[in-house]
Amino acid sequence: MPSDYFPLFIMLVVSVAFAAIGVGVSALLGPRRPTAIKGQTYESGMPAVGTARRRVWIRYYLVAVIFILFDIEIIFFYPWAVVFRQEPVFLFVEMALFVAILLVGYIYVWRKGGFDWY
Amino acid sequence: MNIFGIYIDQPIIDFIILIIRCVVWIIALLTAFAYIQLVERWVIAKIQVRIGPNRTGPRGLLQPLADAIKALMKEELIPTNADKLVFVIAPMISVATALLAFAVIPVSPPINLFGYEMPMQIADINVALLYLLAIGSVSVYGTVLAGWSSNNKYSLLGSLRAAAQLISYEVTLGLALVGVLMLTSTLNLNEIVNYQANYGWIILPQILGFVLYMIAAIAETNRLPFDLPEAETELVAGYYTEYSSIKFAFFFMAEYINIITVCAIATTLFLGGYLSPLPFLPIIGAPGIWWFAIKVFLLIFVFMWIRGTFPRMRYDQLMNFTWKGMLPVALLNILITAGIIILLHPGSAQVFAR
Numbered sequence: 001m002p003s004d005y006f007p008l009f010i011m012l013v014v015s016v017a018f019a020a021i022g023v024g025v026s027a028l029l030g031p032r033r034p035t036a037i038k039g040q041t042y043e044s045g046m047p048a049v050g051t052a053r054r055r056v057w058i059r060y061y062l063v064a065v066i067f068i069l070f071d072i073e074i075i076f077f078y079p080w081a082v083v084f085r086q087e088p089v090f091l092f093v094e095m096a097l098f099v100a101i102l103l104v105g106y107i108y109v110w111r112k113g114g115f116d117w118y
Numbered sequence: 119m120n121i122f123g124i125y126i127d128q129p130i131i132d133f134i135i136l137i138i139r140c141v142v143w144i145i146a147l148l149t150a151f152a153y154i155q156l157v158e159r160w161v162i163a164k165i166q167v168r169i170g171p172n173r174t175g176p177r178g179l180l181q182p183l184a185d186a187i188k189a190l191m192k193e194e195l196i197p198t199n200a201d202k203l204v205f206v207i208a209p210m211i212s213v214a215t216a217l218l219a220f221a222v223i224p225v226s227p228p229i230n231l232f233g234y235e236m237p238m239q240i241a242d243i244n245v246a247l248l249y250l251l252a253i254g255s256v257s258v259y260g261t262v263l264a265g266w267s268s269n270n271k272y273s274l275l276g277s278l279r280a281a282a283q284l285i286s287y288e289v290t291l292g293l294a295l296v297g298v299l300m301l302t303s304t305l306n307l308n309e310i311v312n313y314q315a316n317y318g319w320i321i322l323p324q325i326l327g328f329v330l331y332m333i334a335a336i337a338e339t340n341r342l343p344f345d346l347p348e349a350e351t352e353l354v355a356g357y358y359t360e361y362s363s364i365k366f367a368f369f370f371m372a373e374y375i376n377i378i379t380v381c382a383i384a385t386t387l388f389l390g391g392y393l394s395p396l397p398f399l400p401i402i403g404a405p406g407i408w409w410f411a412i413k414v415f416l417l418i419f420v421f422m423w424i425r426g427t428f429p430r431m432r433y434d435q436l437m438n439f440t441w442k443g444m445l446p447v448a449l450l451n452i453l454i455t456a457g458i459i460i461l462l463h464p465g466s467a468q469v470f471a472r
């Protein structure tokens with residue numbers, strides 16, 4: 001029922017309002033005396049060198065891609081698990097085929113060192 | 119209905135009650151956060167043979183209030199080269215998603231209040247579990263955007279680590295719950311609790327799933343021994359290095375509300391939710407809430423205990439542990455569950471006979 005989700009929408013509005021009020025009240029109550037030194041980013045007390053807008057290690061992207069692969073697997077698993085009891089043998093074979101294909105990729109990534117951090 | 123002699127339509131009254139419920143829900147969560155955070159400081163102090171907060175009010179009971187006032191009154195600093203809009207929005211995303219996630223969890227069976235049948239959850243939706251996973255994914259944005267927008271190298275590293283860790287452990291978290299769904303055949307949390315009322319708590323057949331879920335939950339909430347994103351000794355404070363005043367408090371708040379939420383999910387899915395463990399033990403008043411609170415608090419106590427006991431993991435160990443250790447075990451858990459359901463299914467015998 002779509003109307004079941006209406007309370008969640010209200011909850012979204014109320015929690016965002018709570019966050020906004022918190023930030024607003026804090027901005028009103030707190031002092032505000034910015035100086036050039038205060039505005040610098042923290043780098044263990046040393047003057048900051050360069051910016052943080054730089055290239056990052058490729059492996060983080062790799063993890064993100066592997067995550068998408070497995071997250072889609074989970075999305076497939078959930079409806080499958082919900083109907084599993086209706087016809088377990090047939091559904092088990094179906095899922096085994098899907099997971100077998102996925103496992104080939106998983107083993108490939110493992111052997112290629114995709115999960116190794118050094 | 120007539121209130122003060124003025125006629126008000128029923129839908130309007132329902133709407134106002136709904137808003138009041140949401141506000142009460144948030145206040146209850148914030149109070150729980152404030153006192154769990156205080157209890158944690160006491161527990162950690164006891165473990166480390168310190169005294170802990172005991173100055174503000176009797177035995178330190180007013181400490182959360184003092185902290186809240188302090189957080190509100192502090193000067194807020196925004197670094198001059200930070201991305202200002204994203205910098206302000208990131209903690210709001212964190213805290214709003216943390217508050218939103220709890221809305222679908224039934225803390226008690228519906229109670230009767232002034233003639234109203236009051237459901238003890240904000241929304242009873244069919245795909246509650248999927249919703250919780252989705253909200254969990256959205257909350258990663260708060261972390262990543264906070265680290266990126268600060269324009270600080272420590273924050274950037276912290277947020278990248280956090281993102282990689284959160285998404286890695288989310289895979290195990292999701293897979294650990296599949297066994298529960300196979301048993302209950304539903305994603306609705308109320309129906310899962312009802313299933314447990316009829317067939318016993320799911321922790322018994324799904325003990326492996328429960329252990330996997332709890333480990334992944336500790337990692338999801340950035341707690342020791344998986345708190346690399348905010349490792350003080352190497353990354354200062356991780357993704358919230360640059361945050362001060364209420365924005366810092368929001369991250370802190372989001373972390374603790376997430377701990378409450380993951381423990382509440384574990385309680386609902388594995389420990390029978392608001393059901394009483396012993397049917398002959400009645401509690402006066404609203405018994406469901408008390409049982410639920412006791413179970414959730416025991417799980418949170420385990421979190422505190424682990425924090426006081428374990429050293430931090432190394433980052434490569436952390437990633438290996440989930441991708442090479444927990445993920446295959448979670449798949450194995452699904453395989454075992456599927457095998458047992460097939461063996462017990464009445465139609466299976468004919469399939470094997472053919």
